[in-house]
Amino acid sequence: MDKKNFETDAIRTQLERSQFQEHSTPLYVTSGFVFEDAEDMRASFTEEKSRNIYSRFSNPNITEFVEKVVKMESAEDGYAFATGMAAIFSTFAALLNSGDHIVSARSVFGSTHTLFTKYFPKWNIETSYFDINNPKEIESLIKPSTKILYAESPTNPGVDIIDLELLGNIAKKHNLLLIIDNCFATPYIQQPIKFGADLVVHSATKLMDGQGRVLGGIVVGKAELVREIYLFSRNTGPSLSPFNAWVLSKSLETLAVRVEKHCENALKVAEFLENHSKISNVKYPFLPSHPQYITAKKQMKLGGNIIAVEIKGGIEAGKKFLNAIKMCSLSANLGDTKTIVTHPASTTHSKLAVEDQLAVGITPGLVRISIGLESISDIIQDLDQALNV
Numbered sequence: 001m002d003k004k005n006f007e008t009d010a011i012r013t014q015l016e017r018s019q020f021q022e023h024s025t026p027l028y029v030t031s032g033f034v035f036e037d038a039e040d041m042r043a044s045f046t047e048e049k050s051r052n053i054y055s056r057f058s059n060p061n062i063t064e065f066v067e068k069v070v071k072m073e074s075a076e077d078g079y080a081f082a083t084g085m086a087a088i089f090s091t092f093a094a095l096l097n098s099g100d101h102i103v104s105a106r107s108v109f110g111s112t113h114t115l116f117t118k119y120f121p122k123w124n125i126e127t128s129y130f131d132i133n134n135p136k137e138i139e140s141l142i143k144p145s146t147k148i149l150y151a152e153s154p155t156n157p158g159v160d161i162i163d164l165e166l167l168g169n170i171a172k173k174h175n176l177l178l179i180i181d182n183c184f185a186t187p188y189i190q191q192p193i194k195f196g197a198d199l200v201v202h203s204a205t206k207l208m209d210g211q212g213r214v215l216g217g218i219v220v221g222k223a224e225l226v227r228e229i230y231l232f233s234r235n236t237g238p239s240l241s242p243f244n245a246w247v248l249s250k251s252l253e254t255l256a257v258r259v260e261k262h263c264e265n266a267l268k269v270a271e272f273l274e275n276h277s278k279i280s281n282v283k284y285p286f287l288p289s290h291p292q293y294i295t296a297k298k299q300m301k302l303g304g305n306i307i308a309v310e311i312k313g314g315i316e317a318g319k320k321f322l323n324a325i326k327m328c329s330l331s332a333n334l335g336d337t338k339t340i341v342t343h344p345a346s347t348t349h350s351k352l353a354v355e356d357q358l359a360v361g362i363t364p365g366l367v368r369i370s371i372g373l374e375s376i377s378d379i380i381q382d383l384d385q386a387l388n389v
């Protein structure tokens with residue numbers, strides 16, 4: 001693989017040009033591909049040949065998108081999916097057997113938590129949870145049947161940070177597969193494989209698309225593991241659409257500049273909110289007041305675009321704030337050019353019991369803000385006027 005620097009890989013990794021010598025990769029909307037003859041078809045199906053057969057297995061636009069992310073994450077191989085959850089589910093389903101055990105951070109994305117608690121037990125796959133603020137307990141949860149160590153950093157929606165190097169060392173010592181959901185950081189900010197992750201999963205729906213248009217997911221990492229996930233997925237069908245892959249591959253060309261600006265805006269908003277009289281707590285990885293600030297600085301290039309704030313006055317004050325917002329959007333997505341304000345307790349994490357919400361740091365007054373790319377003064381003005389209503 002011809003690997004250059006991050007921004008160059010994101011822009012210059014491209015399919016071979018067609019006979020038209022197009023500058024920008026065209027969209028290959030085709031369900032199937034044709035064979036030269038019977039021998040070509042036979043060899044393709046036995047995988048003696050690496051080529052496109054059917055878009056459930058592979059497609060040129062998907063290949064381009066995957067190759068970019070593989071380079072950006074310094075991985076060996078990857079496979080793309082229709083959504084982030086399809087990537088996460090397929091990764092676990094391909095690698096685990098009945099009777100296997102997962103050790104996971106307690107604060108993970110809501111639907112991932114639902115996989116662990118509602119669906120995996122049906123197949124006799126159990127999960128034990130560690131508190132992200134107490135990683136020392138991880139080793140006490142490991143059993144002979146433990147196969148996967150799983151975490152997100154920063155977490156959704158609490159923006160907690162976990163020491164990836166520590167996880168990498170524990171996984172190595174106990175011969176576990178370390179899988180990291182790197183969605184909030186993106187490969188521009190953090191590359192978990194450098195700290196020992198075997199696989200990295202992403203919801204490409206968020207900062208990778210970055211403009212709130214398409215859904216997508218991807219897993220990258222060790223080639224032999226990706227191969228298992230590929231074989232599972234080519235037979236079960238959670239594939240990414242060529243159109244979404246085309247959009248995502250284009251989006252990656254601007255990932256570095258977008259993420260730089262998202263993070264610059266987010267740090268300014270975090271500093272503003274930290275001094276606001278209506279706010280009792282602000283959590284942002286690159287604020288020195290963040291409990292894991294030192295770890296964040298060690299493993300992240302920038303602080304990300306998500307801020308968690310606690311509004312004084314609990315649930316009522318939180319609702320009043322949301323209702324007073326004028327420009328920013330009330331939406332469940334994140335990582336968009338548009339600034340988005342959401343209330344996890346009543347939306348993304350509403351399926352969790354109140355005590356489970358509290359266990360992962362979701363208090364009734366917690367508001368998650370995904371800082372966008374609008375003018376910083378307009379973002380701050382909107383948040384300020386809504387807090388002061």
Ligand SMILES: *Cc1c(COP(=O)(O)O)cnc(C)c1O
Pocket residue numbers: 083084085086109152156181183184202203204205206215216217
């Ligand atoms: C959104 C998200 C997912 C799920 O991705 P979809 O594309 O919505 O399926 C998984 N993990 C994290 C951290 C997310 O923010």
